[in-house]
Amino acid sequence: MVGSAALFGRTVTVIANDAQAVNPRFPVVYFGVIGMEEAYKMACAVYESIEADKDKSVGEKRPLVLIVDTPGNAPGKVEEIFGMNKATGAYQLALAEARKRGHAVVAAVIGRAISGAFLCHGLQADHILALPKQYGTIIHVMPLSSISRITKMDIERLEELSVKSPVFASGVDFFYRLGGVEEIVPSPAGLREAVARHIEEIDARKRAGDDTHTGPWGRGLLGAERGGRVTRPAVMALMEEEFDAVAARYLK
Template sequence: MKKLTSRALLAKLFGTSAKDVAVKKSLLTGYAAVGTTKVCVIGTCDGTYVDNAAALHLAAQVIDCIEHHPKMPIVMLVDSAGQEPNRVAEMLGLASYFGHLLSCLELARRNGHKLITVATGKAVGGAFICYGMFGDRIYALDSASVGLMPVEAMSAVTKIPVPVLTKLSKTMPSLEFGAQPFALLGGVEEVWTLDDGVAAKLEKAIATASPVDNRAELGKKRGGRKLALDIRKKVLTESAR
Protein backbone atom coordinates (compact mmCIF):
# COMPACT_ATOMS: atom_id res chain seq x y z
CA MET A 1 0.00 0.00 0.00
CA LYS A 2 1.28 3.45 -0.91
CA LYS A 3 2.37 5.47 2.09
CA LEU A 4 0.09 8.39 2.89
CA THR A 5 1.36 11.93 2.94
CA SER A 6 1.62 13.56 6.36
CA ARG A 7 -1.49 15.64 5.61
CA ALA A 8 -3.52 12.60 4.56
CA LEU A 9 -2.45 10.73 7.69
CA LEU A 10 -3.41 13.66 9.92
CA ALA A 11 -6.82 13.77 8.23
CA LYS A 12 -7.32 10.07 8.99
CA LEU A 13 -6.66 10.71 12.68
CA PHE A 14 -8.20 14.14 13.22
CA GLY A 15 -10.63 14.70 10.35
CA THR A 16 -11.15 18.30 9.27
CA SER A 17 -9.48 19.62 12.42
CA ALA A 18 -6.15 18.34 11.05
CA LYS A 19 -5.82 21.66 9.21
CA ASP A 20 -4.87 23.28 12.52
CA VAL A 21 -1.77 21.09 12.89
CA ALA A 22 1.31 22.74 11.39
CA VAL A 23 3.78 20.67 9.38
CA LYS A 24 7.16 22.40 9.29
CA LYS A 25 10.48 20.74 8.52
CA SER A 26 8.84 17.34 9.14
CA LEU A 27 7.72 18.39 12.64
CA LEU A 28 4.07 18.38 13.70
CA THR A 29 2.69 20.88 16.21
CA GLY A 30 -0.74 22.29 16.87
CA TYR A 31 -4.20 21.50 18.16
CA ALA A 32 -6.91 19.26 16.74
CA ALA A 33 -9.99 17.28 17.74
CA VAL A 34 -10.59 13.57 18.18
CA GLY A 35 -14.34 13.17 18.20
CA THR A 36 -15.50 15.79 20.68
CA THR A 37 -12.18 15.88 22.54
CA LYS A 38 -9.72 18.70 21.86
CA VAL A 39 -6.11 17.54 21.81
CA CYS A 40 -2.61 18.94 21.53
CA VAL A 41 -0.51 17.35 18.79
CA ILE A 42 3.26 17.01 18.61
CA GLY A 43 5.31 14.71 16.45
CA THR A 44 7.48 13.91 13.48
CA CYS A 45 6.81 12.75 9.94
CA ASP A 46 8.64 11.65 6.79
CA GLY A 47 11.13 9.58 8.80
CA THR A 48 13.02 12.72 9.81
CA TYR A 49 15.84 12.86 12.34
CA VAL A 50 15.33 14.70 15.63
CA ASP A 51 18.02 17.24 16.49
CA ASN A 52 18.45 19.91 19.16
CA ALA A 53 16.21 22.46 17.44
CA ALA A 54 13.49 19.88 16.82
CA ALA A 55 13.45 18.85 20.49
CA LEU A 56 13.08 22.51 21.53
CA HIS A 57 10.30 23.04 18.99
CA LEU A 58 8.29 20.08 20.27
CA ALA A 59 8.92 21.05 23.90
CA ALA A 60 7.63 24.58 23.23
CA GLN A 61 4.33 23.12 22.01
CA VAL A 62 4.02 21.03 25.17
CA ILE A 63 4.68 24.10 27.34
CA ASP A 64 2.07 26.09 25.42
CA CYS A 65 -0.46 23.33 26.03
CA ILE A 66 0.30 23.21 29.77
CA GLU A 67 0.00 26.99 30.10
CA HIS A 68 -3.11 27.57 28.01
CA HIS A 69 -5.02 24.26 27.90
CA PRO A 70 -5.05 22.58 31.33
CA LYS A 71 -5.39 18.79 31.27
CA MET A 72 -5.80 18.65 27.49
CA PRO A 73 -4.66 15.24 26.15
CA ILE A 74 -1.42 15.30 24.18
CA VAL A 75 -1.19 13.04 21.12
CA MET A 76 2.38 12.24 20.07
CA LEU A 77 2.91 10.98 16.51
CA VAL A 78 6.20 9.26 15.71
CA ASP A 79 7.78 8.82 12.30
CA SER A 80 11.50 9.35 12.83
CA ALA A 81 14.62 7.44 11.86
CA GLY A 82 16.30 8.43 15.13
CA GLN A 83 18.35 11.19 16.67
CA GLU A 84 20.37 13.47 14.42
CA PRO A 85 23.53 11.47 13.60
CA ASN A 86 26.18 14.17 13.67
CA ARG A 87 28.91 15.18 16.08
CA VAL A 88 27.87 18.84 16.25
CA ALA A 89 24.46 17.92 17.69
CA GLU A 90 26.16 15.69 20.26
CA MET A 91 28.72 18.34 21.22
CA LEU A 92 25.93 20.88 21.70
CA GLY A 93 24.34 18.54 24.23
CA LEU A 94 21.67 16.68 22.26
CA ALA A 95 20.89 14.45 25.24
CA SER A 96 20.12 17.49 27.40
CA TYR A 97 17.71 18.80 24.75
CA PHE A 98 15.97 15.43 24.77
CA GLY A 99 15.93 15.61 28.56
CA HIS A 100 14.24 19.01 28.37
CA LEU A 101 11.50 17.60 26.12
CA LEU A 102 10.98 14.65 28.46
CA SER A 103 10.86 16.99 31.47
CA CYS A 104 8.14 19.03 29.78
CA LEU A 105 6.13 15.88 29.10
CA GLU A 106 6.54 14.73 32.70
CA LEU A 107 5.35 18.15 33.88
CA ALA A 108 2.33 17.76 31.60
CA ARG A 109 1.58 14.31 33.01
CA ARG A 110 1.83 15.58 36.60
CA ASN A 111 -0.59 18.35 35.68
CA GLY A 112 -3.22 15.91 34.45
CA HIS A 113 -2.50 15.74 30.70
CA LYS A 114 -2.92 12.28 29.20
CA LEU A 115 -0.07 11.29 26.87
CA ILE A 116 -0.96 9.07 23.91
CA THR A 117 1.63 7.90 21.37
CA VAL A 118 0.91 6.61 17.88
CA ALA A 119 3.84 5.24 15.88
CA THR A 120 2.90 6.00 12.29
CA GLY A 121 6.14 5.17 10.47
CA LYS A 122 9.67 4.74 11.76
CA ALA A 123 9.95 4.79 15.55
CA VAL A 124 13.63 4.22 16.12
CA GLY A 125 16.24 4.85 18.80
CA GLY A 126 16.69 8.19 20.53
CA ALA A 127 13.91 9.93 18.62
CA PHE A 128 11.41 7.34 19.89
CA ILE A 129 12.82 7.35 23.41
CA CYS A 130 12.84 11.15 23.76
CA TYR A 131 9.06 11.47 23.52
CA GLY A 132 7.18 8.53 21.97
CA MET A 133 8.09 5.93 24.58
CA PHE A 134 7.04 8.37 27.30
CA GLY A 135 3.35 7.98 26.47
CA ASP A 136 0.87 6.65 29.01
CA ARG A 137 -0.17 4.27 26.25
CA ILE A 138 1.62 3.55 22.98
CA TYR A 139 -0.14 2.44 19.80
CA ALA A 140 1.27 1.68 16.37
CA LEU A 141 0.05 1.30 12.82
CA ASP A 142 0.69 -2.17 11.44
CA SER A 143 3.01 -0.65 8.85
CA ALA A 144 5.18 1.08 11.48
CA SER A 145 8.79 0.06 12.03
CA VAL A 146 9.19 0.14 15.81
CA GLY A 147 12.47 -0.67 17.55
CA LEU A 148 15.27 0.73 19.63
CA MET A 149 18.40 -0.21 17.70
CA PRO A 150 18.96 -1.79 14.26
CA VAL A 151 20.96 -5.02 14.30
CA GLU A 152 23.80 -3.27 12.46
CA ALA A 153 24.15 -0.78 15.32
CA MET A 154 23.84 -3.58 17.89
CA SER A 155 26.61 -5.44 16.13
CA ALA A 156 28.88 -2.39 16.23
CA VAL A 157 28.32 -2.03 19.99
CA THR A 158 28.33 -5.69 21.05
CA LYS A 159 30.77 -7.05 18.42
CA ILE A 160 28.30 -9.86 17.72
CA PRO A 161 28.15 -10.52 13.95
CA VAL A 162 25.08 -9.19 12.13
CA PRO A 163 24.06 -12.65 10.80
CA VAL A 164 23.99 -14.00 14.37
CA LEU A 165 21.83 -11.11 15.60
CA THR A 166 19.56 -11.45 12.57
CA LYS A 167 19.03 -15.13 13.35
CA LEU A 168 18.37 -14.38 17.02
CA SER A 169 15.82 -11.71 16.08
CA LYS A 170 13.57 -14.42 14.61
CA THR A 171 12.90 -15.78 18.10
CA MET A 172 13.63 -12.69 20.24
CA PRO A 173 11.08 -9.86 19.82
CA SER A 174 13.48 -7.41 21.48
CA LEU A 175 15.82 -7.69 18.49
CA GLU A 176 13.19 -7.56 15.76
CA PHE A 177 11.79 -4.37 14.25
CA GLY A 178 8.06 -3.94 13.74
CA ALA A 179 4.80 -3.11 15.48
CA GLN A 180 3.88 -6.72 16.27
CA PRO A 181 7.22 -7.71 17.88
CA PHE A 182 7.13 -4.58 20.04
CA ALA A 183 3.54 -5.41 21.01
CA LEU A 184 4.72 -8.85 22.17
CA LEU A 185 7.15 -7.07 24.50
CA GLY A 186 4.27 -5.01 25.90
CA GLY A 187 5.72 -1.81 24.47
CA VAL A 188 2.74 -1.31 22.17
CA GLU A 189 -0.77 -1.51 23.61
CA GLU A 190 -2.48 -2.25 20.29
CA VAL A 191 -1.58 -2.42 16.62
CA TRP A 192 -3.96 -0.55 14.34
CA THR A 193 -4.74 -0.85 10.64
CA LEU A 194 -4.95 2.54 8.99
CA ASP A 195 -8.22 1.85 7.18
CA ASP A 196 -9.93 0.34 10.22
CA GLY A 197 -11.37 3.40 11.94
CA VAL A 198 -8.19 4.80 13.49
CA ALA A 199 -9.94 8.03 14.55
CA ALA A 200 -12.46 6.08 16.64
CA LYS A 201 -9.68 3.93 18.08
CA LEU A 202 -7.68 7.02 19.00
CA GLU A 203 -10.74 8.50 20.69
CA LYS A 204 -11.14 5.32 22.76
CA ALA A 205 -7.42 5.27 23.57
CA ILE A 206 -7.61 8.80 24.96
CA ALA A 207 -10.71 8.01 27.01
CA THR A 208 -9.20 4.89 28.60
CA ALA A 209 -5.59 6.06 29.05
CA SER A 210 -3.98 5.66 32.45
CA PRO A 211 -0.57 6.80 33.73
CA VAL A 212 -0.11 3.38 35.38
CA ASP A 213 2.64 1.55 33.48
CA ASN A 214 1.24 -1.80 32.29
CA ARG A 215 3.98 -2.76 29.83
CA ALA A 216 5.58 -5.48 31.96
CA GLU A 217 2.17 -7.08 32.53
CA LEU A 218 1.42 -7.04 28.80
CA GLY A 219 4.85 -8.45 27.98
CA LYS A 220 4.34 -11.40 30.31
CA LYS A 221 0.78 -12.04 29.13
CA ARG A 222 1.83 -12.00 25.47
CA GLY A 223 4.96 -14.07 26.02
CA GLY A 224 7.46 -11.50 24.77
CA ARG A 225 8.94 -10.65 28.19
CA LYS A 226 8.36 -13.53 30.56
CA LEU A 227 10.52 -12.41 33.50
CA ALA A 228 10.33 -8.60 33.60
CA LEU A 229 7.17 -8.39 35.72
CA ASP A 230 8.33 -10.91 38.32
CA ILE A 231 11.76 -9.28 38.60
CA ARG A 232 10.19 -5.84 39.00
CA LYS A 233 7.90 -7.10 41.75
CA LYS A 234 10.82 -8.75 43.53
CA VAL A 235 12.94 -5.59 43.36
CA LEU A 236 10.08 -3.46 44.69
CA THR A 237 9.41 -5.92 47.50
CA GLU A 238 13.08 -6.07 48.51
CA SER A 239 13.52 -2.29 48.35
CA ALA A 240 10.46 -1.75 50.56
CA ARG A 241 12.01 -3.69 53.45
Protein backbone atom coordinates in the same frame (compact mmCIF):
# COMPACT_ATOMS: atom_id res chain seq x y z
CA MET B 1 4.90 20.44 13.45
CA VAL B 2 2.90 21.37 16.51
CA GLY B 3 -0.58 22.82 16.86
CA SER B 4 -4.15 22.45 17.99
CA ALA B 5 -6.76 20.43 16.20
CA ALA B 6 -10.19 18.99 16.78
CA LEU B 7 -10.70 15.25 17.08
CA PHE B 8 -14.38 14.35 16.97
CA GLY B 9 -15.04 17.84 18.25
CA ARG B 10 -12.55 17.76 21.13
CA THR B 11 -9.55 20.08 21.16
CA VAL B 12 -6.26 18.21 21.10
CA THR B 13 -2.63 19.24 20.82
CA VAL B 14 -0.95 17.48 17.91
CA ILE B 15 2.81 17.03 17.83
CA ALA B 16 3.92 15.48 14.58
CA ASN B 17 7.53 15.31 13.53
CA ASP B 18 7.94 16.27 9.88
CA ALA B 19 9.50 13.35 8.05
CA GLN B 20 10.30 15.46 4.96
CA ALA B 21 11.73 18.65 6.39
CA VAL B 22 15.37 19.69 6.44
CA ASN B 23 16.56 22.11 9.13
CA PRO B 24 18.81 24.64 7.36
CA ARG B 25 20.51 25.66 10.62
CA PHE B 26 21.45 22.13 11.66
CA PRO B 27 22.65 19.98 8.76
CA VAL B 28 22.25 16.63 10.55
CA VAL B 29 18.52 17.28 10.92
CA TYR B 30 16.64 15.90 7.91
CA PHE B 31 13.96 13.34 7.00
CA GLY B 32 12.38 13.30 10.41
CA VAL B 33 15.48 13.44 12.57
CA ILE B 34 14.69 15.18 15.86
CA GLY B 35 17.31 17.79 16.66
CA MET B 36 17.67 20.34 19.45
CA GLU B 37 15.29 22.93 17.99
CA GLU B 38 12.70 20.28 17.21
CA ALA B 39 12.81 18.62 20.63
CA TYR B 40 12.60 21.92 22.52
CA LYS B 41 9.78 23.10 20.28
CA MET B 42 7.93 19.87 21.03
CA ALA B 43 8.57 20.33 24.76
CA CYS B 44 7.19 23.89 24.58
CA ALA B 45 4.01 22.65 22.92
CA VAL B 46 3.56 20.28 25.85
CA TYR B 47 4.18 22.93 28.51
CA GLU B 48 1.84 25.34 26.73
CA SER B 49 -0.88 22.68 26.77
CA ILE B 50 -0.34 22.10 30.48
CA GLU B 51 -0.46 25.84 31.13
CA ALA B 52 -3.59 26.38 29.03
CA ASP B 53 -5.54 23.73 30.92
CA LYS B 54 -4.07 24.16 34.37
CA ASP B 55 -7.43 25.06 35.91
CA LYS B 56 -9.34 22.26 34.23
CA SER B 57 -10.00 19.00 35.98
CA VAL B 58 -8.63 15.62 35.01
CA GLY B 59 -10.57 14.31 32.05
CA GLU B 60 -11.24 17.86 30.84
CA LYS B 61 -7.64 18.62 29.98
CA ARG B 62 -6.75 18.57 26.32
CA PRO B 63 -5.22 15.31 25.09
CA LEU B 64 -1.86 15.29 23.33
CA VAL B 65 -1.54 13.25 20.16
CA LEU B 66 1.96 12.38 18.99
CA ILE B 67 2.39 11.35 15.37
CA VAL B 68 5.61 9.38 15.13
CA ASP B 69 7.79 8.92 12.06
CA THR B 70 11.39 9.54 13.07
CA PRO B 71 14.68 7.82 12.33
CA GLY B 72 16.66 9.23 15.24
CA ASN B 73 18.03 12.10 17.28
CA ALA B 74 20.50 14.45 15.65
CA PRO B 75 23.98 12.92 15.76
CA GLY B 76 26.22 15.97 15.29
CA LYS B 77 29.18 17.72 16.82
CA VAL B 78 27.37 21.00 17.46
CA GLU B 79 24.57 18.97 19.01
CA GLU B 80 27.00 17.34 21.43
CA ILE B 81 28.72 20.63 22.23
CA PHE B 82 25.39 22.21 23.18
CA GLY B 83 23.91 19.06 24.71
CA MET B 84 21.45 17.16 22.53
CA ASN B 85 20.89 14.90 25.55
CA LYS B 86 19.14 17.82 27.29
CA ALA B 87 16.82 18.43 24.35
CA THR B 88 15.51 14.90 24.10
CA GLY B 89 15.41 14.67 27.91
CA ALA B 90 13.45 17.92 28.15
CA TYR B 91 10.71 16.70 25.83
CA GLN B 92 10.39 13.43 27.76
CA LEU B 93 10.09 15.19 31.12
CA ALA B 94 7.48 17.53 29.65
CA LEU B 95 5.39 14.63 28.36
CA ALA B 96 5.71 12.74 31.64
CA GLU B 97 4.58 15.86 33.50
CA ALA B 98 1.58 16.33 31.20
CA ARG B 99 0.61 12.72 31.73
CA LYS B 100 0.90 12.99 35.51
CA ARG B 101 -1.11 16.22 35.53
CA GLY B 102 -3.99 14.45 33.87
CA HIS B 103 -3.56 15.00 30.14
CA ALA B 104 -4.15 11.91 28.03
CA VAL B 105 -1.12 11.36 25.80
CA VAL B 106 -1.47 9.01 22.83
CA ALA B 107 1.28 8.21 20.33
CA ALA B 108 0.58 6.83 16.88
CA VAL B 109 3.50 5.20 15.09
CA ILE B 110 2.86 5.65 11.39
CA GLY B 111 6.40 5.20 10.10
CA ARG B 112 9.78 4.91 11.73
CA ALA B 113 10.08 4.83 15.52
CA ILE B 114 13.73 4.35 16.11
CA SER B 115 15.86 4.26 19.22
CA GLY B 116 16.40 7.51 21.14
CA ALA B 117 14.02 9.41 18.90
CA PHE B 118 11.20 7.02 19.78
CA LEU B 119 12.15 7.38 23.44
CA CYS B 120 11.67 11.12 23.20
CA HIS B 121 8.74 11.14 20.78
CA GLY B 122 6.46 8.24 21.69
CA LEU B 123 7.58 6.13 24.62
CA GLN B 124 6.44 8.66 27.24
CA ALA B 125 2.84 8.45 26.00
CA ASP B 126 0.03 6.91 28.05
CA HIS B 127 -0.78 4.56 25.19
CA ILE B 128 1.08 3.79 21.97
CA LEU B 129 -0.68 2.70 18.79
CA ALA B 130 1.08 1.49 15.66
CA LEU B 131 0.15 0.63 12.11
CA PRO B 132 1.20 -2.86 11.01
CA LYS B 133 4.46 -3.32 9.18
CA GLN B 134 2.92 -3.46 5.68
CA TYR B 135 2.48 0.31 6.07
CA GLY B 136 6.21 0.70 6.50
CA THR B 137 6.23 1.03 10.26
CA ILE B 138 9.52 0.16 11.87
CA ILE B 139 10.15 0.05 15.60
CA HIS B 140 13.65 -0.80 16.74
CA VAL B 141 16.90 0.45 18.17
CA MET B 142 19.00 -0.58 15.22
CA PRO B 143 18.67 -2.87 12.23
CA LEU B 144 19.98 -6.41 12.74
CA SER B 145 22.81 -5.72 10.31
CA SER B 146 24.12 -2.93 12.57
CA ILE B 147 23.62 -5.01 15.71
CA SER B 148 25.62 -7.74 14.04
CA ARG B 149 28.43 -5.32 13.17
CA ILE B 150 28.67 -3.74 16.61
CA THR B 151 28.23 -6.85 18.73
CA LYS B 152 30.25 -8.99 16.28
CA MET B 153 27.48 -11.56 16.30
CA ASP B 154 26.72 -13.60 13.20
CA ILE B 155 23.86 -12.06 11.17
CA GLU B 156 22.37 -15.43 10.17
CA ARG B 157 22.32 -16.45 13.79
CA LEU B 158 20.68 -13.15 14.76
CA GLU B 159 18.02 -13.57 12.09
CA GLU B 160 17.30 -17.07 13.27
CA LEU B 161 17.03 -15.95 16.90
CA SER B 162 14.97 -12.89 16.08
CA VAL B 163 12.10 -15.14 15.06
CA LYS B 164 11.65 -16.31 18.64
CA SER B 165 13.37 -13.63 20.70
CA PRO B 166 11.50 -10.34 20.60
CA VAL B 167 13.95 -8.50 22.82
CA PHE B 168 16.37 -7.56 20.12
CA ALA B 169 14.54 -8.11 16.85
CA SER B 170 13.05 -5.34 14.81
CA GLY B 171 9.34 -4.87 14.31
CA VAL B 172 5.99 -3.70 15.55
CA ASP B 173 4.84 -7.25 16.39
CA PHE B 174 7.81 -7.83 18.66
CA PHE B 175 7.24 -4.56 20.45
CA TYR B 176 3.65 -5.58 20.95
CA ARG B 177 4.78 -8.82 22.63
CA LEU B 178 7.09 -6.87 24.93
CA GLY B 179 4.24 -4.62 25.96
CA GLY B 180 5.86 -1.69 24.15
CA VAL B 181 2.76 -0.97 22.04
CA GLU B 182 -0.79 -1.11 23.38
CA GLU B 183 -2.54 -1.77 20.09
CA ILE B 184 -1.73 -2.48 16.47
CA VAL B 185 -4.32 -0.63 14.38
CA PRO B 186 -4.99 -2.59 11.15
CA SER B 187 -5.10 0.38 8.75
CA PRO B 188 -4.65 4.15 8.59
CA ALA B 189 -8.40 4.54 8.10
CA GLY B 190 -8.98 3.24 11.62
CA LEU B 191 -6.40 5.43 13.29
CA ARG B 192 -8.58 8.45 14.08
CA GLU B 193 -11.19 6.32 15.77
CA ALA B 194 -8.52 4.32 17.63
CA VAL B 195 -6.80 7.45 18.96
CA ALA B 196 -10.13 8.83 20.19
CA ARG B 197 -11.05 5.51 21.79
CA HIS B 198 -7.72 5.34 23.64
CA ILE B 199 -8.06 8.93 24.81
CA GLU B 200 -11.39 8.02 26.37
CA GLU B 201 -9.97 4.94 28.00
CA ILE B 202 -7.00 6.88 29.40
CA ASP B 203 -9.22 9.71 30.64
CA ALA B 204 -11.42 7.19 32.43
CA ARG B 205 -8.40 5.67 34.17
CA LYS B 206 -7.11 9.08 35.18
CA ARG B 207 -10.45 10.14 36.53
CA ALA B 208 -10.47 6.93 38.59
CA GLY B 209 -7.03 7.78 39.97
CA ASP B 210 -5.42 4.74 38.34
CA ASP B 211 -1.90 5.65 37.24
CA THR B 212 -0.46 2.16 37.01
CA HIS B 213 -1.96 0.99 33.72
CA THR B 214 -0.80 3.84 31.50
CA GLY B 215 2.57 5.18 30.43
CA PRO B 216 5.89 3.33 30.69
CA TRP B 217 4.87 1.69 33.96
CA GLY B 218 1.68 0.33 32.39
CA ARG B 219 3.69 -1.04 29.50
CA GLY B 220 5.93 -2.79 32.02
CA LEU B 221 2.83 -4.62 33.31
CA LEU B 222 1.78 -5.39 29.73
CA GLY B 223 5.25 -6.78 29.05
CA ALA B 224 4.81 -9.33 31.80
CA GLU B 225 1.21 -10.09 30.82
CA ARG B 226 2.18 -10.75 27.20
CA GLY B 227 5.15 -12.86 28.25
CA GLY B 228 7.77 -10.62 26.67
CA ARG B 229 9.40 -9.20 29.79
CA VAL B 230 8.91 -11.53 32.72
CA THR B 231 12.19 -11.04 34.60
CA ARG B 232 11.60 -7.31 35.18
CA PRO B 233 8.86 -7.72 37.83
CA ALA B 234 10.81 -10.52 39.56
CA VAL B 235 13.84 -8.24 39.93
CA MET B 236 11.81 -5.41 41.43
CA ALA B 237 9.92 -7.73 43.79
CA LEU B 238 13.21 -9.15 45.04
CA MET B 239 14.64 -5.70 45.67
CA GLU B 240 11.59 -4.72 47.64
CA GLU B 241 11.77 -7.86 49.74
CA GLU B 242 15.47 -7.34 50.45
CA PHE B 243 14.94 -3.69 51.32
CA ASP B 244 12.10 -4.56 53.70
CA ALA B 245 14.51 -6.78 55.62
CA VAL B 246 16.92 -3.86 56.26
CA ALA B 247 14.52 -0.89 56.08
CA ALA B 248 14.65 -0.21 59.83
CA ARG B 249 18.32 0.69 59.47
CA TYR B 250 17.63 3.29 56.78
CA LEU B 251 14.21 4.73 57.51
CA LYS B 252 14.61 6.49 60.80
